[in-house]
Each structure stands twice: as structure tokens, then as C-alpha cells.
Amino acid sequence: MTLREKLNAGRFVVTAEIGPPKGTDVGRLMEHIELLRGKVDAANVTDNQSAVMRVCSLAISVLALRNGLEPILQMTCRDRNRIGLQSDLLGAHVLGIRNVLCMTGDYVSSGDHKDAKPVYDIESVQLLRIVERLNSGRDMAGNELAGGTDFYQGAVVTPETDYLEPQLVKFEKKVNAGARFFQTQAIFDIEAFSSFMSFARTFPVKVLAGIVVLKSVGMANYMNRNVPGIRVPEDLIEELRSAGRENALDRGIDIAARHIRQLKEKNLCDGVHIMAIGIEEKVPLIMERAGLL
Amino acid sequence: MRPIIVPPCQAACPINTDVRGYVSAIARGDAEEALRVIRRVNPLPSVCGRICTRRCETACRRAQVDAPVAIRALKRYAADLAIGQSFFTRPLSSYPEKVAIVGSGPSGLVAAHDLALLGYSVTLFEARPVLGGLLSEGIPKYRLPKEIVQREIGAIVSLGIEVKTGVRFGKEVSLDGLLWDFDAVFIAVGSGKGIVPQCDGVDLSGVFSGVDFLKEVDRGDRQAPGRRVVVIGGGHTAIDAARTCIRLGVSEVTVVYRRSLEEMPAGKEEVLRAEEEGVRFVYCAAPIRFIGKTRVERVRFARTALGEPEESGRRRPVPLEGSEFDLEADAVILAIGYAPDAEEIKEAGLKVGERGTIVVMDETGATDITGVFAAGDVVTGPMSVVDAMASGRKAAGAIHRYFRRIPDNAFDRLVSLRPLETSVTAAIQKSERQEPSLLPREQRTTSFDEVESALDHEQARREALRCLNCGAGATVDGECAACLNCVRVCPFGIPAMGAQTVEIDVAQCQACGICAAECPACAIHLKDDARYPMRPGVDRVLEKAREESPDIVVTGFYCCFRHPLGPPVERHALSWIPVLCLGRLRESDILYPFEVGAEGILLVSCRDEECRFGRGVRLLAERVERVKTILDDTGIGGSRLSVVAGDDECDRFIRGIERLGINPVRTGKRVAA
Amino acid sequence: MIVAEAKPFDEIKEMVNGYRKVLVLGCGSCVTVCMSGGQKEAELLAAALRIARGIERREATVDAKTILRQCDEEFVRQVRDELSSYDAVLSMACGAGVQGMNEWLRNVPVLPAMNTRFIGLCEGQGKWVEVCAACGDCVLGVTGGICPVTSCPKGILNGPCGGNKKGRCEVSPDVPCAWVLIYERMKERGKLEEFKKERAAKDWSKRQRPGRYTHRP
Structure with missing residues (x-):
């Protein structure tokens, strides 16, 4: 069953993330694919994440697909104009990719080519609209395609942002533009998330809650200070602190697993998206503790 | 008649003295220039500096903030530095008449x-x-x-x-x-003829004219006129006669005036001085009879009430019936006017x-x-x-x-600036008026020594700095690009957008010069700056300094408000230029001395919060940073410029400049920063 | 208004290196208003060049002058003879002025002392902010009068990205998120329905260069 089929069937899904390498050596990447295959339902392939230039997400998505891991192709609007994006989408479809996650993309200043000219010809809502259009057999300009696409397109949302109102409006716009599923930015407050979900549930879309594994007190504090849309509550930080420096990661894995279990038991959402940055190998352990394996 | 708008003090002065001109010269420490300004219109400045009725001070707008500038005392200060010195000479060619x-x-x-x-x-x-x-x-x-x-x-x-x-x-x-x-x-x-009241007994011996009395005293012909003297009148002559009597040893002197203190032409300060010396004052009483056999023994007065205003604007005193009272006197001095x-x-x-x-x-x-x-x-x-x-x-x-045979219509009509707006007065820093010191009372009653002394140097400088430089402020020329920068920087909120260009109300401008220094179009000019242009001043100072110190010359700009007495320190290599708030220095003014060869530039400003104009110091700091960058860029080096506070810092800076050596503009060698 | 800023001094100095007699020419319009290229700055730059050249013992004739607009031939014509006595003119005008001057002055090279930055508004004494990208397809009518094409680094047309933190922009945390401002403004004006409308991708053909405008086509 594909990701789309599982979600449509009401299965609680798990997605993870794999980052293309900077360079042509895919050795470590292959290890991650191997690790996740058969455990997660699909894996996002990031698109020059944080504007750091890497192997394109399309190539790595194909690699994952060929190795038995269903990819979710991330596409950002930073590096390609509408022609490039459509062209790559068609190419991806030809190569068998069906899941695509549409994003505007981090600004070039956060990456390693800060003097690059950012494109942003279009943005996430409009990209979703394009995918919808390609699915209907036409391109953005209205030209008929010799063979349309059949993408399962998703988008992102940040439910724990400190300024939610316009974010919710944008969520709705994305739904209207054709988003079928959402992956959220990391959530740590189940209560707050459930109130977001009561809003999201009014739309015909699937929502996968973002899970970030806390590795240390320092990391939690750093994210609170610097990462937009992430809010680690004080009691979780205290919980990490009480575990001591040595056992913090293990406790973080516990917290992630606990959250996943709660989400699933309360039927709050349709799955989880685990972002285990730098500790991809721990994903199976998290799933295990969450009772998903 | 052309109306010319001048500061209130100048408009009020009967000979239209350029008060602002000489007061600001004193503020800069240029007493000679002050005297030149005064002497241009006044051949008797030391006289006026003592006895002028100072309508200028009545008109002074500083009174709207605290107290008027002590203009007369400043005139005396400047004038006394060169009493009787000739400033002008007869023209070489003369008319036959x-x-x-x-x-x-x-x-x-x-x-x-x-x-x-x-x-x-x-x-x-x-x-x-x-x-x-x-x-x-x-x-x-x-x-x-x-x-x-x-x-x-x-x-x-x-x-x-x-x-x-x-x-x-x-x-x-x-x-x-x-x-x-x-x-x-x-x-x-x-x-010279004293006016005599029309009442009985005025011919009695012991009743005489105040003018004659004072003349006789000055000629040395007069002793104490009696033991108990009544002076009738309220003008300068009356007070002068009374105070003279005290000095001649009269034990009891009473001045009787028919109106109240408010109406007294002599002024409150004169009255105060006389009272300090023991003179008694009786107000609202008019003489009706002088009583005595051959010599006056007492004077009968009637109380007066003030009636309708008369021509002079003062209210007419009306004797009240049944209010008579007598004052004993063995001499009566009449000082009710002369003709x-x-x-x-x-x-x-x-x-x-x-x-x-x-x-x-x-x-x-x-x-x-x-x-x-x-x-x-x-x-x-x-x-x-x-x-x-x-x-x-x-x-x-x-x-x-x-x-x-020149037609008679060429008088200029001087019109005073309007009063300051309250929004402006509220933003003006208060500052205490400096008063001249007075002779101790006991010396005043026994001698004819001068009562009031001149302001000392420090007092004079401080007092002159209180002047608001009315009307010497900024004007905007046709180059104005209407950028509104002046509107944004003015500490007093005075510039405002006109039809095409910004307009600065000359009546309100405080002449701080901040807007002119910030104007990107160089379209704002200060009247003061036209008279004392910065660059020739720097040239002059540098040339002189170079003679004395061929190797190292440091130019210093100091704020007169911070150092009213002159340069903060005197050093061999250091030549100073006084500035009324360094907030008026533009970047190019700071850079200029380097261009003409100075080795270093010191800026001595007030502390930020003490700036007379609020934000001058802050803006100066921004400009200094900018100039330092330019100095680094050009190869002179930003470390040759510094804003300092104390003597120690001045010395340290000069030592630093000595190490850096000669300005590379002079040697042509680029010196590593 | 067009906002420009002076190039780094070394770059300017290098540019006029080969010329003996140089005129720094300020422009009396936009760049005077934004304080970077009026008479005051022209005088300051000229003084800096004189000093730098003096140190290097080079010809130090560097004068300063300003004309009302460098982007119109009529203004330039008035000073053409005077300008022709220089070996180079260092223009403090925007790019339009520099190009116009080169066109109309022919015999004297006109070099740019400025980097032309943007169309902006004054946001306090001595500070300007870009507010218009001259995109040729104005959306201000539907964004509460705040331009997302300019004020959002990503030029998003459909609401904030996930990156704003405490209402500040992710890309430049010292500026507010344009979309937060737009949302507040539209909420205040009771126009949230308008805010919710999806905006199609921009028609960038309006921005084809060089742009042209004819008053009566």
C-alpha cells in the first residue's frame, strides 16, 4: 500500500526524513534508507534544506524508491521558477514519484550560498495549485499535457507558532489549493495541538504531527530561542534536565514515543512525521517505544 | 521706511545697539569684537554700561524662560576693558561745513x-x-x-x-x-530747571530743587542739607538725591512719591538699593503745603488714590480728602521733574x-x-x-x-521679533542670571565709591552664554530639497514645510545650528556663521599654530557652553577654536583641518545629557564616527580624531599624535593606520 | 523616492585614479532627500578624495557641485561647459542620472559614486526602507497598502511563511513580518475576507527589462 492508500484507509502512518548528501557519496544515505525501509511508511527527501546546496531531492527520491523506501519529494520555490518546477514535477512523475510536499523554502541567507539570487517566482500555495493543475492534465498556463500527473500533494503548517491567526488562514488556502495532507512543524504541547486539530479536522485533509526528538536541555533552549514555530514547554525541559546529561537523549526518545502514543491513542491526527536530525538511526527505537513496531 | 526685523533688545534700544552681536562676541571670549560692535553706535559705552535704563533687558526674551540677560552689565564689562580708547578716526577727506x-x-x-x-x-x-x-x-x-x-x-x-x-x-x-x-x-x-509744585510755602528756605542739589554736590559745593530730609518725586533724580543725602551723612531721608512703587520711573532695583542704604519710602502721597517760619519745618501731604490713566499711560493720582498728614523736615528736595x-x-x-x-x-x-x-x-x-x-x-x-541735500525719508524702521512660543521656551535650558557684586552697605553710606562693580570674566562669559541669539538663527535658501531632515532634527520643533521649501521661523529659531549641519543640500545658513566663517577661522588658527609648533599641530574645537572661560587646557601644540555647541560642526568642518595639514583634531563637547540643545552631542558623535571612517579610508587614520573630556585625555591624545607623526597630507607618505 | 548610497571609498578612489581633474557632482533631488548624494556629501567626498590624493602626491583638483537633477538633459545642458573642463565627473546621482549624464556629456566620462538601492520611504531621521519593488503589477489594493512583494524577502502573496517569530521576519529578525503587518492592518479595517482570497502567481512579464512607459501611447 502506498502512503496515499494507507492514509485514505485510515491507517496511522509514520514518515521520517532523509537528507541528500553534499557530494556524490551516497553511502551513509543508503544506510539510512536501509534502516527505515519496512519500518516507516514513507520518507521526506529534503530540497536543499536550509538553502544549503546538496544533491537534488528528485535524484535521492528516485534512489529511495528503487531501494524500497517510498519517498515524499520536497519541492521549494527558492531555486526554480515556474518553468523549472513544473518540468521537474513532470520528470519526477515519469520516474515513479507520487508524493510531493510543496513549500516556499528557506531564504538563501540561511544557507551556504548567501549571495545567490533567490527565485520565489511563485510560492507554496501557488505551487500546490500547479500540482493540482498538472493532475488535471494541464500546465499552469493552461496548455494541455500529453499525459497528466497523479500526485498526492501535501504541504506544511506550523501549529505552535506564536502568531497563529494568519497561519490558519494560510492553512485553509493550502487546502483550497489542493493540499491532501499536511506535515506539521514540531509539536510539543499535545493540548495545544489538539485544539489546532479540532480546526484542521473541519477540512478534508490528513494531518501528520511533527515529532522532533529532544537530545539535550541545550537543544531545547536553543530551539525556543531561535527556531520559529517551535515551543518546547518548560516541564519537558525540566524532565530532560532531571534525567541528567548522560541520559537526556534516552529521555528525549521517551518523550517523543510518549507523544506519539498519546496522539495515536487519542486519535488526534492521522500519523506522525519524525524529524530525527542527526540521529536517523534512532527512528526505529522511537517507533518501538511508541508501540508502532 | 523699510521694516527690518531685529532682536527685541535691539528694537528696544533707542540707539539700536546690536546687543546680540556684542553679547555673542563676549560669549566667544572676543571682548575686542564686542567693544567694536558697541562702539559702532555708542561713543559712551562705559557710561551706558552703568546708568542706562536698559529697555533692552525689559524686552529680552530670555525673561520668558527665566530672567533677562544682564545686558547692561555685559556692556560695562566689555566697555571697561578699553575706556576712552579710540576705535574710529576722522575720515581723511572732510566737508567744508x-x-x-x-x-x-x-x-x-x-x-x-x-x-x-x-x-x-x-x-x-x-x-x-x-x-x-x-x-x-x-x-x-x-x-x-x-x-x-x-x-x-x-x-x-x-x-x-x-x-x-x-x-x-x-x-x-x-x-x-x-x-x-x-x-x-x-x-x-x-x-536744567527744576519744576516747582504750586503749593504754599514752596519759597521757604530749605526747599530746593533736586537737580540743583545734585549738581552742587558734584561740584563739591554741598554739605548735608539737614538732619531730616524729605525728597519729593519718584524719578532717578529723587532716588539719586536721597542716596546722596545718605552719603552726606543725613540721618533720616524719606522719599515721598505720589503713585505706587509699580509706577515709579526710577525702577525697583534703584528703590531696593536706596532702602538698603536706609532711605524710607512713602508711596501714594502728594505735598499740599510746606510749613515753617522762614525755614521749612514740616511738609503736609495728602494721601492719593490712583484714578483714570493719563496720557503717559500711568494712572493719575487724586488726593483724598481728609487724609492729610505731616512729615517733619529741615530740608525738602523737590524732584518732580525739570524743564x-x-x-x-x-x-x-x-x-x-x-x-x-x-x-x-x-x-x-x-x-x-x-x-x-x-x-x-x-x-x-x-x-x-x-x-x-x-x-x-x-x-x-x-x-x-x-x-x-539728501532726502529725509531714509530711516529704517526696526521691528522686534515676536515673543517665543511656549513650546520653545519649554525646551530651552534654564540658566541663572549673573549679577554684578555690590559694595558692602557700610561703605555705601559713608562714601561716594561706585556701588556696582563690573562682572568678572567668568561671570561675563556665563552671562553672555545665556543670550538666546534671537534672530541669528537659520535661514533656508533656494537649494532646499524639502527633504524635511531639519524638521526631524530640530530640538525645538521649529522648521516647517512651506509651499515649496522648508521655512524656519526666525522669531523662534534658537540658532543651535544642528539643522544646518545636517542639511544634505547645504541650504541652511546661520547668520552667525556668515560673520564668523569656520574655514577662515581654522586657517588663521592653524597658520599661527604652525609657526609655534612646526611638527605637530592639533586643532581643538571646544564647546563654549562647557568651557565658558576659554580652552579647557593650554598646550604648546594645541590650537583651539571655540564653538557655540559642537552640534553645529558638519563632517566637512571636522575634516577640513586635516586637509590643510593638522596632525590631529580634538573635540571637547558637553556630556550628552548636558547639551544646551539636547541632541547636539549625540549627533556630533555620529558625525565623528563617520569622519573617522573617512580618515581611515583616505589614509590619514581615524585615530587622529578624538572626542575627549578631561586634561589627561588631551595630553594622552597629543602624545598619541606625536607618535603618529606628521599628517601624511604634508609629507605625502601614507602612514600605516 | 529613489534611495542610493555611496560606494566604498576605495572603489571610488580607484575609479577616478586615471583622471587629473575631477568634479564630484551631487544631484539635488532624490539623493539629496535621502542625504547620500546632495551638496553636503559631494563636498565631503571631494575633500576625502583631495586628502587621499594629497597623501599620494597626485593631482588634487577635486571640486564639488550640485545640480537640481542629473536625469534630465535640460539641467545638464546648463552646466555642460563647466563640466567639460574636467577630466571626469563623479556622479552622486542614481543610475538614471549617471547614464543620462554619460549620454548628454559625451566628451567627459561620468562615473558612478553611488550604488542605487531602492524606492523607499523615510522611517526616521537618516533612515530609509525599501517599500516598492517597481514590479509593474501593484497588489497594494488587496494587501492593506503594505507591499509583500517588497517587504517580504520571499515576495509571498498568500500569507506568512512558517518562519516568523514574535511577528519578526525570519530572514531579518530586526524587521517585522510583512504578512503579520498586512494581517493586522486588514483585520483592523475589517477586510479579513479579502485576506483569505487566494492570490494567483504574479505576472512577471510586466517586469520585462528595460521597462518602458509612454504617456500617450
């Missing part, structure tokens, strides 16, 4: 001075053996030392004026005789007015006899010294125009 001036009081002296400088032959006739009229005989020396008067008169006479003393108009010379020998005659004989000697004038064939004054045609002082002019007390009745001086000036001008 000869002028006779009759009377050497302030009016005659000024007319003589002006006419001599215009190039006329002037002969000054004086009935008394000494020149000066009331200045020499009449105003007591504790207010106006006689040697001061004589030295100032000496400077006037030294312009080539012929003097004939002991010549009485109508006795030794006649108008016909003068007209025979001279091309014009100016009569300024004053009004010209009508007999003299009539005999001369001149038209005589109501109060015995000469009738003139107009402001010029021309009489109905061609070539004969008159002014001063003899025309108007008693007036203040500075008014008399103004009348002499007008007459001199009229005589010149009469000779040269």
Missing part, C-alpha cells in the same frame, strides 16, 4: 561724535567748565564715576572737536552770532512750546530757523541718557542730510 553744538550732554556729545566722523568741523559749546552736562554734574558718582565720563568724552573730543567751555548760550554766545560763524547750529542745552530754561530759548528767537521746550518740525530736530536744529531734553523735556544720545544721533544725521 562747520557745525556749532551748544550743550555737551549726551545728545550734544553724540551729535558731535557723529558729525566729526562724517567729516565736519565741529565746535562744542558748554556753559559749565566741564563737558558732559548731567553726566558730569547731576548723576551721582557712586553710580557714574566722573573719571569714566571724562575719559569717554576725551575720546570723543579727540576726533578733532573744538571745545569752548564756560560759554553760556544767550550770554556769551547768541544764536545770531553762531549762525554768522557756522553753517549749522545744534542746540542741546538740556533742561528747559524758556527765557534763553525765547531770547534766541526760537519757537517755545508748552513746557518751555523748543518746538521742532519733526523727528530730525529741524527748527523753524533754517540751519538750526535742536534735540534732547530741550525739545522733549527730561529723557533718559540713551534717549538723549539717540536724539543727538538723529540730529547729526539730519544736519548731514541738510548739508548734502
Whole structure:
């Protein structure tokens, strides 16, 4: 069953993330694919994440697909104009990719080519609209395609942002533009998330809650200070602190697993998206503790 | 008549002294320039610096903030530095006409001075053996030392004026005789006759005129007139007579005035001084009878109430029935006014007015006899010294125009700036008025020594810095790009957008210069800067400094508000330029000394929160950073520029500059930063 | 208004290196208003160049002058003779002025002392902010009068990205998120329905260069 089929069937899904390498050596990447295959339902392939230039997400998505891991192709609007994006989408479809996650993309200043000219010809809502259009057999300009696409397109949302109102409006716009599923930015407050979900549930879309594994007190504090849309509550930080420096990661894995279990038991959402940055190998352990394996 | 807008002090001054001009020169420490400004219009500055009625101070807008600037004291400070020194010389070419001036009081002296400088032959006739009229005989020396008067008169006479003393108009010379020998005659004989009230007993012995009394005292002919003296009147003569009596040893002196203190022409300060010396004052009482056998024994007064205002604007005193009271007195001094000697004038064939004054045609002082002019007390009745001086000036001008056939319509009309808006006064820093010190009371009652002393240097500088420089502010020219930057930086909120360009209300501008320094179009100009341009000043200072210190020259700009007494430190290599708030220095002003070869530049400003104009120091800091960058870029090096506070820092900076060596602009070698 | 800023001094100095007699020419319009290229700055730059050249013992004739607009031939013509006596003119005008001057002055090279930055508004004394990208397809009518094309680094047309933190922009944390401002403004004006409308991708053909405008086509 594909990701789309599982979600449509009401299965609680798990997605993870794999980052293309900077360079042509895919050795470590292959290890991650191997690790996740058969455990997660699909894996996002990031698109020059944080504007750091890497192997394109399309190539790595194909690699994952060929190795038995269903990819979710991330596409950002930073590096390609509408022609490039459509062209790559068609190419991806030809190569068998069906899941695509549409994003505007981090600004070039956060990456390693800060003097690059950012494109942003279009943005996430409009990209979703394009995918919808390609699915209907036409391109953005209205030209008929010799063979349309059949993408399962998703988008992102940040439910724990400190300024939610316009974010919710944008969520709705994305739904209207054709988003079928959402992956959220990391959530740590189940209560707050459930109130977001009561809003999201009014739309015909699937929502996968973002899970970030806390590795240390320092990391939690750093994210609170610097990462937009992430809010680690004080009691979780205290919980990490009480575990001591040595056992913090293990406790973080516990917290992630606990959250996943709660989400699933309360039927709050349709799955989880685990972002285990730098500790991809721990994903199976998290799933295990969450009772998903 | 063209209206010219001037500061209130200048508009109020009868001779239109450029008060702002000399006060700001004192503020900069340039007393010589101050004196030059004063002497331009005033040949008797040390006299005025002591006894002027100072209408300028009444008009001063600083009073809207705290207290008026002590203008008279500042004038005295500057004038006393060079009493009797000649500033102007007769022109090389002169006119053939000869002028006779009759009377050497302030009016005659000024007319003589002006006419001599215009190039006329002037002969000054004086009935008394000494020149000066009331200045020499009449105003007591504790207010106006006689040697001061004589030295100032000496400077006037030294312009080539012929003097004939002991010549009485109508006795030794006649108008016909003068007209025979001279091309014009100016009569300024004053009004030396005391007015006598119409009441019984005024002929008793012991009742005499205040003017005569003061003259006699000045001539040395007078002892104490009695033990108990009553002075009747409320003008300067009354107070002068009373205070003179005290100095002559009179034990009980009472001044009786028919109106209240408010209406008193002598002014509150004079009254205060007299009271300090023991003079008693009785207000709202008028004499109705002098009682005694042959000599006066007491005076009967009636209480008065103030009725309807009369012509002068003051309310008319009305005696109240049944309010009589007596004051015992063995001498009574009448000081209720004085008038010209009508007999003299009539005999001369001149038209005589109501109060015995000469009738003139107009402001010029021309009489109905061609070539004969008159002014001063003899025309108007008693007036203040500075008014008399103004009348002499007008007459001199009229005589010149009469000779040269210049039409008579060229008077400029001076109009005062409007009062300050409350929003502006609220933003002006307050500052205490500096008062001259006074002779101790015990010395005042026993001698005729001068009571008030001059301001010392520090007081004078501090006081001069209180001046708001009214009307010396910013003007905007046609280059204005309407960028509104001035509107944004002005600490007083004065610039405002006009139809095409920004307009700066000259009546409100505080002349801080901040907007001019920030104007990107160089479209804002300060009146002060036109008079004292920055660059020639720097050139001059640098040239002089280079002679003394060929290797290292450091130019210092210091804020006069922070260091009113002059440069914060004196060092061999350091040459200073005083600035009224460094907030008016633009980047190019700071850079300029480097361009012309200075090795270093020091800026000594106030502390940020103490800035007289609020944000001058802050803006200066931003500009300094900018200039440092330019210095680094150009290869001179930003470390050659510094904003410092104390002496230590100045020395450290100079040592640093010595290490850095000669300005590479001079050597042509790029020095590593 | 067009906002420009002076190039780094070294770059300017290098540019005029080969010329003996140089005129720094300020422009009396936009760049005077934004304080970077009026008479005051022209004088300052000229002084800096004189100093730098003096140190290097080079010809130091560097004068300063300003004309009302460098982007119109009529203004330039008035000073053409005077300008022709220089070996180079260092223009403090925007790019339009520099190009116009080169066109109309022919015999004297006109070099740019400025980097032309943007169309902006003054946001306090001595500070300007870009507010218009001259995109040729104005959306201000539907964004509460705040331009997301300019004020959002990503030029998003459909609401904030996930990156705003405490209402600040992710890309430049010292500036507010344009979309937060737009949302607040539209909420205040009761126009949230308008805010919710999806905005199609921009028509960038309006931005084809060089742009042209004819008053009466």
C-alpha cells in the first residue's frame, strides 16, 4: 500500500526524513534508507534544506524508491521558477514519484550560498495549485499535457507558532489549493495541538504531527530561542534536565514515543512525521517505544 | 521706511545697539569684537554700561524662560576693558561745513561724535567748565564715576572737536552770532530747571530743587542739607538725591512719591538699593503745603488714590480728602521733574512750546530757523541718557542730510521679533542670571565709591552664554530639497514645510545650528556663521599654530557652553577654536583641518545629557564616527580624531599624535593606520 | 523616492585614479532627500578624495557641485561647459542620472559614486526602507497598502511563511513580518475576507527589462 492508500484507509502512518548528501557519496544515505525501509511508511527527501546546496531531492527520491523506501519529494520555490518546477514535477512523475510536499523554502541567507539570487517566482500555495493543475492534465498556463500527473500533494503548517491567526488562514488556502495532507512543524504541547486539530479536522485533509526528538536541555533552549514555530514547554525541559546529561537523549526518545502514543491513542491526527536530525538511526527505537513496531 | 526685523533688545534700544552681536562676541571670549560692535553706535559705552535704563533687558526674551540677560552689565564689562580708547578716526577727506553744538550732554556729545566722523568741523559749546552736562554734574558718582565720563568724552573730543567751555548760550554766545560763524547750529542745552509744585510755602528756605542739589554736590559745593530730609518725586533724580543725602551723612531721608512703587520711573532695583542704604519710602502721597517760619519745618501731604490713566499711560493720582498728614523736615528736595530754561530759548528767537521746550518740525530736530536744529531734553523735556544720545544721533544725521541735500525719508524702521512660543521656551535650558557684586552697605553710606562693580570674566562669559541669539538663527535658501531632515532634527520643533521649501521661523529659531549641519543640500545658513566663517577661522588658527609648533599641530574645537572661560587646557601644540555647541560642526568642518595639514583634531563637547540643545552631542558623535571612517579610508587614520573630556585625555591624545607623526597630507607618505 | 548610497571609498578612489581633474557632482533631488548624494556629501567626498590624493602626491583638483537633477538633459545642458573642463565627473546621482549624464556629456566620462538601492520611504531621521519593488503589477489594493512583494524577502502573496517569530521576519529578525503587518492592518479595517482570497502567481512579464512607459501611447 502506498502512503496515499494507507492514509485514505485510515491507517496511522509514520514518515521520517532523509537528507541528500553534499557530494556524490551516497553511502551513509543508503544506510539510512536501509534502516527505515519496512519500518516507516514513507520518507521526506529534503530540497536543499536550509538553502544549503546538496544533491537534488528528485535524484535521492528516485534512489529511495528503487531501494524500497517510498519517498515524499520536497519541492521549494527558492531555486526554480515556474518553468523549472513544473518540468521537474513532470520528470519526477515519469520516474515513479507520487508524493510531493510543496513549500516556499528557506531564504538563501540561511544557507551556504548567501549571495545567490533567490527565485520565489511563485510560492507554496501557488505551487500546490500547479500540482493540482498538472493532475488535471494541464500546465499552469493552461496548455494541455500529453499525459497528466497523479500526485498526492501535501504541504506544511506550523501549529505552535506564536502568531497563529494568519497561519490558519494560510492553512485553509493550502487546502483550497489542493493540499491532501499536511506535515506539521514540531509539536510539543499535545493540548495545544489538539485544539489546532479540532480546526484542521473541519477540512478534508490528513494531518501528520511533527515529532522532533529532544537530545539535550541545550537543544531545547536553543530551539525556543531561535527556531520559529517551535515551543518546547518548560516541564519537558525540566524532565530532560532531571534525567541528567548522560541520559537526556534516552529521555528525549521517551518523550517523543510518549507523544506519539498519546496522539495515536487519542486519535488526534492521522500519523506522525519524525524529524530525527542527526540521529536517523534512532527512528526505529522511537517507533518501538511508541508501540508502532 | 523699510521694516527690518531685529532682536527685541535691539528694537528696544533707542540707539539700536546690536546687543546680540556684542553679547555673542563676549560669549566667544572676543571682548575686542564686542567693544567694536558697541562702539559702532555708542561713543559712551562705559557710561551706558552703568546708568542706562536698559529697555533692552525689559524686552529680552530670555525673561520668558527665566530672567533677562544682564545686558547692561555685559556692556560695562566689555566697555571697561578699553575706556576712552579710540576705535574710529576722522575720515581723511572732510566737508567744508562747520557745525556749532551748544550743550555737551549726551545728545550734544553724540551729535558731535557723529558729525566729526562724517567729516565736519565741529565746535562744542558748554556753559559749565566741564563737558558732559548731567553726566558730569547731576548723576551721582557712586553710580557714574566722573573719571569714566571724562575719559569717554576725551575720546570723543579727540576726533578733532573744538571745545569752548564756560560759554553760556544767550550770554556769551547768541544764536545770531553762531549762525554768522557756522553753517549749522545744534542746540542741546538740556533742561536744567527744576519744576516747582504750586503749593504754599514752596519759597521757604530749605526747599530746593533736586537737580540743583545734585549738581552742587558734584561740584563739591554741598554739605548735608539737614538732619531730616524729605525728597519729593519718584524719578532717578529723587532716588539719586536721597542716596546722596545718605552719603552726606543725613540721618533720616524719606522719599515721598505720589503713585505706587509699580509706577515709579526710577525702577525697583534703584528703590531696593536706596532702602538698603536706609532711605524710607512713602508711596501714594502728594505735598499740599510746606510749613515753617522762614525755614521749612514740616511738609503736609495728602494721601492719593490712583484714578483714570493719563496720557503717559500711568494712572493719575487724586488726593483724598481728609487724609492729610505731616512729615517733619529741615530740608525738602523737590524732584518732580525739570524743564528747559524758556527765557534763553525765547531770547534766541526760537519757537517755545508748552513746557518751555523748543518746538521742532519733526523727528530730525529741524527748527523753524533754517540751519538750526535742536534735540534732547530741550525739545522733549527730561529723557533718559540713551534717549538723549539717540536724539543727538538723529540730529547729526539730519544736519548731514541738510548739508548734502539728501532726502529725509531714509530711516529704517526696526521691528522686534515676536515673543517665543511656549513650546520653545519649554525646551530651552534654564540658566541663572549673573549679577554684578555690590559694595558692602557700610561703605555705601559713608562714601561716594561706585556701588556696582563690573562682572568678572567668568561671570561675563556665563552671562553672555545665556543670550538666546534671537534672530541669528537659520535661514533656508533656494537649494532646499524639502527633504524635511531639519524638521526631524530640530530640538525645538521649529522648521516647517512651506509651499515649496522648508521655512524656519526666525522669531523662534534658537540658532543651535544642528539643522544646518545636517542639511544634505547645504541650504541652511546661520547668520552667525556668515560673520564668523569656520574655514577662515581654522586657517588663521592653524597658520599661527604652525609657526609655534612646526611638527605637530592639533586643532581643538571646544564647546563654549562647557568651557565658558576659554580652552579647557593650554598646550604648546594645541590650537583651539571655540564653538557655540559642537552640534553645529558638519563632517566637512571636522575634516577640513586635516586637509590643510593638522596632525590631529580634538573635540571637547558637553556630556550628552548636558547639551544646551539636547541632541547636539549625540549627533556630533555620529558625525565623528563617520569622519573617522573617512580618515581611515583616505589614509590619514581615524585615530587622529578624538572626542575627549578631561586634561589627561588631551595630553594622552597629543602624545598619541606625536607618535603618529606628521599628517601624511604634508609629507605625502601614507602612514600605516 | 529613489534611495542610493555611496560606494566604498576605495572603489571610488580607484575609479577616478586615471583622471587629473575631477568634479564630484551631487544631484539635488532624490539623493539629496535621502542625504547620500546632495551638496553636503559631494563636498565631503571631494575633500576625502583631495586628502587621499594629497597623501599620494597626485593631482588634487577635486571640486564639488550640485545640480537640481542629473536625469534630465535640460539641467545638464546648463552646466555642460563647466563640466567639460574636467577630466571626469563623479556622479552622486542614481543610475538614471549617471547614464543620462554619460549620454548628454559625451566628451567627459561620468562615473558612478553611488550604488542605487531602492524606492523607499523615510522611517526616521537618516533612515530609509525599501517599500516598492517597481514590479509593474501593484497588489497594494488587496494587501492593506503594505507591499509583500517588497517587504517580504520571499515576495509571498498568500500569507506568512512558517518562519516568523514574535511577528519578526525570519530572514531579518530586526524587521517585522510583512504578512503579520498586512494581517493586522486588514483585520483592523475589517477586510479579513479579502485576506483569505487566494492570490494567483504574479505576472512577471510586466517586469520585462528595460521597462518602458509612454504617456500617450
